[in-house]
Amino acid sequence: MAQTPEDLLLELFAIFVAAKVLGELFERFHVPGVLGEIAAGVILGPFALGLVHTSDTLHSMGEMGAIFVLFSAGLETSAHDLIRVGRKALMVAVMGIILPFVLGFFYMRLRGDASTEAIFVGAAMVATSVGITARVLGDLGVLATRTAKIILGAAVFDDILGMVLLAVAAGLAAGGRLEWLHLGVLLAEATAFALFMIFVAPRIVRRIHPGVERLSTQNASLVVALALCLFLSWLSAKIGMAAIIGAFFAGLMFADYAPHWNLIPRVGGITEFLAPYFFFSIGAQLNLKLFNGSVLIAATIVSILAVASKLVGCGLPLLSEGWPTALRVGMGMVPRGEVALIVALVGLQSGIVTQPTYAIVVFMTAVTTIIAPPLLRYLFRGEAEDLIERQV
C-alpha cells in the first residue's frame, strides 16, 4: 500500500514518540526503557488499538533498527576481547542450546504432541535474540565488561548452531528427510565467516585505514563502515545466519578505530533514530487474544522452561567465575525473538505445528523478551554504578 509522504511522516512520528514516551515512563519506574518501546507496539499495534498498520516501510525500518543496534554493540566490542572469552562463550552457547531443546522437546512429547511438532518447539526455544540484551547492556553502559563480551560472543556461536537447528526443522517441514551434506555446508560456511570476521577482518581495517583517510568523500570512514555493515548483514542473511550477526561483526571489525574515527556517536545517532521502530514492531506482532485456559498453562510452562534452561545451560559453564557472572550471562541469553517466531511460522505453514502450539511459541517469545530486561538491569546494578560513560 503506497502512502502519501504526510501519512508516512505522521506514522514515523507517532511511533517514535509513543515508543519514547512509554520508554521514559518505564524508566521513571526503573524498568528498562526498551520494554516501554515494546509496550507501545503492543498497545498501538494491529492486535490492540490498531492505530498503526504495518507497512513495508515500517517493517524495513524495524529491520534496519535491529541491524544498527547490533552494529553499535559491535563497535564497542574489540575482537581481541572476544577472542579472550572465546572458549567460555562457545561452552555457554552449546549448553544453552542443548538444554532448551531437550526440555522443550520432552515437555511437548509429555503433553502428547507429535515428535515433529515437539522438534519445532524445541528449535524455537534455542535461538537467543541478542538485540534486546545488547540494547539493555548499552543503556546500562556495561558493554565494555567481560560479562557483556561473553554474552555477545555466545550469541554469535548460538546463532551459528541455531541456524543448523533451523535448517533441520525446515528440512523436516519440507519433506521429512534431512540433507546432511547441505547442513554440513551451512555449518562450515557460518563457522568460516565467524572465524574470518573475528580473526582477519579487524586486521584488514588496520591495513586499509590510511587509504580510507585519503579518500575525497566527506566522512569517508563512516561511509566505509556503513557500507560494510550493510554488506555483512546481507552476507550473513545470505548464508543462513541472522542479518544482525553480520552487523555485529561489522561493528567488531571497526571497533579498534571507532574512537579515532568518531564512529560511536555518529552510528549511535542512526541507532537512536531507527531502533524504536524495531522494538515497536516486536510489540506490534503480539496478539494477546490467542490465549485461553489450557494454552495459557502450557505456554506458561514452556516459558518457565525457556527461561530456566538458558539460565542453567548458559550459567553452568561459568559457575567457576562466581554466581553473579553466571546469572548475568544466563539472563542475557534468555530473550528469544524473531528466529523463534520464524521457526514457529515455518512449522505452522507446513502444517506440522498447530495454531495453539504456535501461540505457545509466541507467548514464550514475549515472556522471555519482557522479563529479561528488568532482571538484567537488576543483575548488573553493581557494575553499572562503577562505570560512568553512559552518555555517548
Place this chain on the structure above:
Amino acid sequence: MAQTPEDLLLELFAIFVAAKVLGELFERFHVPGVLGEIAAGVILGPFALGLVHTSDTLHSMGEMGAIFVLFSAGLETSAHDLIRVGRKALMVAVMGIILPFVLGFFYMRLRGDASTEAIFVGAAMVATSVGITARVLGDLGVLATRTAKIILGAAVFDDILGMVLLAVAAGLAAGGRLEWLHLGVLLAEATAFALFMIFVAPRIVRRIHPGVERLSTQNASLVVALALCLFLSWLSAKIGMAAIIGAFFAGLMFADYAPHWNLIPRVGGITEFLAPYFFFSIGAQLNLKLFNGSVLIAATIVSILAVASKLVGCGLPLLSEGWPTALRVGMGMVPRGEVALIVALVGLQSGIVTQPTYAIVVFMTAVTTIIAPPLLRYLFRGEAEDLIERQV
C-alpha cells in the same frame, strides 16, 4: 511488492555503494560528490540499466534522506543569523519567483502553447529545491557564511510563495476557478508557521532544555530533536509546504543547543546514511529517452531561462553586496527539484500539460540540478579555503 530481508539489504547496500563510489570518482575530478550520487541513480535506475527497482521502502528512505539533509543544515544555522538576513532573503525570494515565472510563461506562449499550459511551465520554474544546495554548501563547510544563510532564508520564503503558485496551478487544473479564500488561508498558515519557527521556537528550546536534560531516557536531547524533526516535517507537508522546510526549521530550533548537546555528529550520522538514497532516487527518476529534436531545443531554452532567471532574479537584490555574493546566492537558488516535477505531473494528469512539455520540465529540473553543484563549488572556492571545520 514485499521483499525478503536479504533483497532489501542487498538493494540498500548496492545503492549506497554505487552512490558513494561514483561520488568519490566525481570528487577526484573536482566535481561535487552529490552529482556522482545522482549519476548512480541515472545509471542503475529503471530508465537505463534497470538494476534497481524503486520500492516503497527505497522511496521512503529517499524522502527521509532529504529531510535529514535539511535538518542537518538547520542545525548549523542560527535563527538569529537568519533574522539578520531576513529582508535581503525576502527580496531574493520574491525576485527569484517573478522572473522565472514571467520568462517561462512568455516563452511557452511564444512557442504557441496554451495559456494554461504556459502557467504550469512558469510555476514549475519557480520552486528552488534547496536540498542539493544545502548538501554542496555542507560539503564545502560554508554553511556558517552569511551567503549560505541568505540562500537558506530565501529558500524558506521561496517555498512559501512557491506553494501559493502551486495552489494556483492546481486550482486551474481542477476546474479553472481560483479560490482566493483558500489561497489566502494557505499563505497565512505558511507565513505564521515560518515566523513562529524563526522567532519563537528557538526560545521554547531554551526554556525546556533543563527539563530535557533531566529526562531518564538515554540521549534524551537527540530523541527530542528527532521527534520534533519528524513532527515539523509532517506539519509542514500538512499545511502545503515541502516537508524538508519543516525539517530545516526543526534544525534551526535546536541550532543554539547543537554544540552543547553534541547533535551535529549524531544527526550527521543519520544524514550520511540516508542522504545517498535521496540523491540516487533523483537520478533514478530521469528518463533520458524522452528527448528528440524539437523537444530538446525547447528544453534547452527553458533550461537556460531557468538558470538565467534565478541568477539574475536572486542576484539583483544583492548587487550592492558585490558580484561574488550576488552570483553565489543566484546559483544557490538555481536547482529545481521535486516541486517542479510535481507541478508538471499535476498538469500532465489533468490533461493541461502535454507529454513533450512534461519532458521539457523534467529536462529543466535535471539541468538545473546538475549544473548548480559544480558551479556553486567554483563560486565558493575562495570561501571554502578560509574555513577548516570540514570534517564533522
